[in-house]
Amino acid sequence: MESINLALSMQGVSKRFPGMLAVDNVDLDLHAGEVHAIMGENGAGKSTLMKIITGSFSDYTGVVKMGGRPVALHSPAAAKEYGIGMVYQELSLAPPISIAENLLAGRLPAGRLGLLDRKAMAREARHCLSEVGLDVDPFKTVEELSQHEAQLVEIAKVLGNRPCILIMDEPTSALSQDEVQRLFSMIRHLKNRGLAIVYISHHLPEVFEIADKVTVMRDGRKIATKEIHELTPRSLVQMMVGQDIDEFYRHREAKSGWLVLQVNNLTRLGFFHDVSFELHSGEILGIAGLSGSGRTELARSLCGLDPVDAGQVFLENAPLKPANYPDTLQRGLVYLTEDRKQEGLFLRLSVRRNVIASIFPLLTRFGIYRPEKETAVVRRWSETLGIAAASPDVGAGTLSGGNQQKVLLGKCLATNPEVLILDEPSRGVDVGAKRKIHEAVMALADSGAAVLLISSDLPELAGLSSRALILRNGRLLGILEKAELSEESLLLAANGHWEPSHA
Amino acid sequence: MPRTASPKNIVSAAVESAGIYLVALLLAAGCAMASPDFLTPESFLRILSAVSLLGIVAAGMAFVTYSGNMADLSIPSIIAFSGIVTVAALPLGLPLALVCGTLAGLAVGAMNGLVVGVLQANPILWTLSVAFFMEGFMRFAWSNNQLYPDTALGTPGASFIHIFRLTIAGIPLIVLVMLGLFVAGHFLMTRTRFGRESQLLGSCRAAALTSGIRVPKVVFCNFLLAAFAASIAGVFLTSMNKLGVFYLGQGYDFKAVTAVVLGGVMLSGGRGHLPGVFGGVLVIGLLTDLMQHLGVTAFRQNIVTGIVFIAAVGWQQYRLRAQGKDYA
CATH class of the missing domain: 3.40.50.300 (P-loop containing nucleotide triphosphate hydrolases)
Structure with a gap:
């Protein structure tokens, strides 16, 4: 019938x-x-x-x-x-x-x-x-x-x-x-x-x-x-x-060390307003917000890819130059873009060239490129992240989405960042790649770096973060502490249904 | 295995661009058939010196194309400008005049680099308008005149017009300069931070920005390099013609881009290498030589060069499309 x-x-x-x-x-x-x-x-x-x-x-x-x-x-x-x-x-x-x-x-x-x-x-x-x-x-x-x-x-x-x-x-x-x-x-x-x-x-x-x-x-x-x-x-x-949700996300202890990044009243008109927060070493700080909440714009302005209208960012107690990403990157704050195909990877170039794209200052002396270090760096991150490529010399564009994302993460990790901003780090990747990515992010935080995590993937956000900022319509509404973090609380908070538990 | 400029990899780069050298070989065979006395060391040197000016310009232009800025169309005006300024500065003595001429060319290149790199102007339109402006400026400043150096014996002018005719151990200076530029350029492109970052920029500008590469600086240096090479070519060309005048570099923009594209440097940027460009320069030189042997007039030669350019770009695009959009 x-x-x-x-x-x-x-x-x-x-x-x-x-x-x-x-x-x-x-x-x-x-x-x-x-x-x-x-x-x-x-x-x-x-x-x-x-x-x-x-x-x-x-x-x-x-x-x-x-x-x-x-x-x-x-x-x-x-x-x-x-x-x-x-x-x-x-x-x-x-x-x-x-x-x-x-x-x-x-x-x-x-x-x-x-x-x-x-x-x-x-x-x-x-x-x-x-x-x-x-x-x-x-x-x-x-x-x-x-x-x-x-x-x-x-x-x-x-x-x-x-x-x-x-x-x-x-x-x-x-x-x-x-x-x-x-x-x-x-x-x-x-x-x-x-x-x-x-x-x-x-x-x-x-x-x-x-x-x-x-x-x-x-x-x-x-x-x-x-x-x-x-x-x-x-x-x-x-x-x-x-x-296997709980198995997959090894809930980290919310450790946090010294103050690494301090954001004061950061504003970009029309995108986000008066955002202030602190980020500590060893911490994974989530940002709960729907797309359109200003989370990506906040990250891009914070690292200097986009301009800011007001406010300041301090890295290790020294102010960052606004709108100067090369400088910010040299100082150890690195941004992983959400758009890996358009602006993340050099799809036409080999995996090798992609992984070392941000670390030329480390690989050169007096401007002369010294390739001997390159192979070690590429091998380290290929192995750590399990990049499945026939060789580091195959084009990044020929890899699957998951492996491309690993290459992108490898490019960021190769800089040995002190602060890593991840924007949708596992969007469109398979489960295996996601796990590798999460392991690498947790290992980075365990080694003392600070991570700012933007994700639409609620289990990921809830599982990895030690705290989460709540961003809605460009404004910071508050912070969800570890004990309150769950997919439900994040979703509710991002949608504006959030009551501070200890106001 | 790392891709570097070790001797082995220069060889492998040459093998990659074997296609263009094969074409050069065929053209050489054609020349040999057209003129029986072609197969002598003299005619080999003659061809090399005939393509030297183009080679020098193309070696610089290749950097602009490689870094994703397509072409510097102000090259002809840089050639003319550096030549005129050199001639005008000859009373200061030859060394100082050469410095002035080169600096004049570099100034134009620096302006291009600033406007395209920092203000993000469209490189083609910007350099096209610079070429237009510079021509007008030179005609205005020198009242439309050709500028002749004083070539009396013992004057700086006499030494100046001798530059083009200098030989070292029987090899023309200009050939050595061209070869030197290609070797230095290849090193710069493959073994320096600047060269590697140029490739990243040429492959994907947006990704270069998010990789923390100082994009404006890299663009600036690429245009400066192209202008540097064009200034050297301007000095030689002016020395050859024994006069400085605003139209001296005409046609070198297009011929240089043709050589660059023929040599396998992708117009979309990020791919290719200077050994290939050298092959492209040889092909154009041999093609011109062959046409001269066959009695093809200069205008018809331009038609052929145009067709070669269209064919080369068409072939590049076809190959890119065949590889899929992620590579375009």
Whole structure:
């Protein structure tokens, strides 16, 4: 009886990347008129699975059936043709262009001379917008809209292709509570119209509110698909994180030595305001904050990659020059960027060149490069982090995400940092690489360095940190002490639900 | 095994760029067929001295390309400027005149380095506008005139025009200077912190910044090097022509980039080496020689050089695309 409204069925679908199986033999059924949540930690394979459905890969294995017949989703165009639409986390709209042109891109109504037919444009755009309950002037530009309205336009654009399956990737990450509710009522409306909706989110309460079914993924495999009423938040979290959570995170003793880093009233207008805190040797200080809370901007300004408007940073009691990262790095404060592909690694260069990229001052004398030390450094970090590369001379871009991240960490660790700022140190890496990274970070802290940890990965943040700063909308709200640290407390605090326990 | 400038690795670099030397060999064979007396040491030296000016400019230009700044199009004006200033300063005596000429060229390079390195101007557009400005400036300052040195016997001018014609042990000075620049440049590129950081910068500017590399300084030094090489070329070219004038370096920008790209230095930066560039210089020299033997006129030679450039860049892009986007 269920097969009647079966919109899409995957059987034994896998996708391999060099060095890792990102999606491992997954079966998944999507039904019309249902909101199906896909949950899993970062790197569990959710996004890869969605990319398969939306036709990003031509080389997945397994069978995808729609309406009982196998279909080949080997290109985005093919997926679109079969009625699969996706609303991306980063909106795909062009901000300086009108809503109508964004909505009708590729099928703009034109008159005989090729001139645009503005009346028809307005009519069609209004029709699209009415489907998502948005009543705005279609000739407004997208940049004039609020985040929520832009998102609705994005959804309207996808709906314009008449999809039967709509995939939404973290659609609420930039929305207020109120806007989330409006989005949900729209999702319910679409569901009742018979769309199959795939909903990807990290937010448990949302999933319990909107989803009918939940599929949990872990390490590329499907763990289970359950009806939402069969689940509790606790049982869902257990499925997501697996059994060995406490084993995996060796809870460190919250040691802290001398004062290493002191941040006084640091401000970058529009990003973060009046942030002050202290960092001690041997300590791993977490930053709990959602993306958009200013945590990455804080880290970048702190180390001198971005400017500051006010405030000062003291490293070992001496002030750091603002906006001078080379100087900061020489003095022992190192930043590991969250964007390893764009600005972390030299993907075209070898592992060797990447690992030594920050330590040329150590490897040269009077400007002359002395290669004899290089091999020892590269070998040390390859072995410590377990970088799986055929040789240090293979291109960093040929490695898997996990190994790339290890190379990036190796580059930072090779400088022998006194303070290491980690921004999403294990995003998009496999479990094994994550463990190696965590071991290395803990070893660094044990050796007396101070670590500032920014992470969206709550188990990681809760497991590694000895304390956590709570950052919300660019302001420091307080500090969670070790005893209070848990995934729940971090998530609540980052969302603004935090009561100081000893105010 | 570490990639350094040990003799073994100079050899391996040469093997990597064997392709361009193979082309050079084919062209040499073509020359030999076109003119039977080609296969003599004299004609080998003649080819080398004919490409020396280009070689000197290309050795400097390669640093700009290697560090991800594509090309310095103000090179022709630096050549002309250093030459004119040298001639103008000849009354001060030859050594001081050479210093003045080189400093004049370096000043332009320093300006390029500051604007591109610190203010992050687009290198192509900036150096193009500098070339335009410098031409106007030189025409204004010297009232559109050609500047002739006083070449009476015993004057600094006489020694100056002799520079281009100097030989040491039968080898023209300019050939030795070119070879010296290539050797020093190769050392600089592979064995110094500056060279290694230039490669990082050329491979990915954003990653160079997050690696704590002083990007503005590295860019500055690369433009300064290119200007230094162009100034030396300017001195030789002016000495050869026995006059200083604003249009003297014309065409060297494009020919140098062609040699650099032919030699396997990627326009996108970060890859290639000077032994390859030397091969590229040889190919252009041999190609020109062959065309002269075949009686191809100068304008048609330009057409051929243009086609060679397009083919070389096309081939680079094709190879990069074939390797995938992570390498582009």
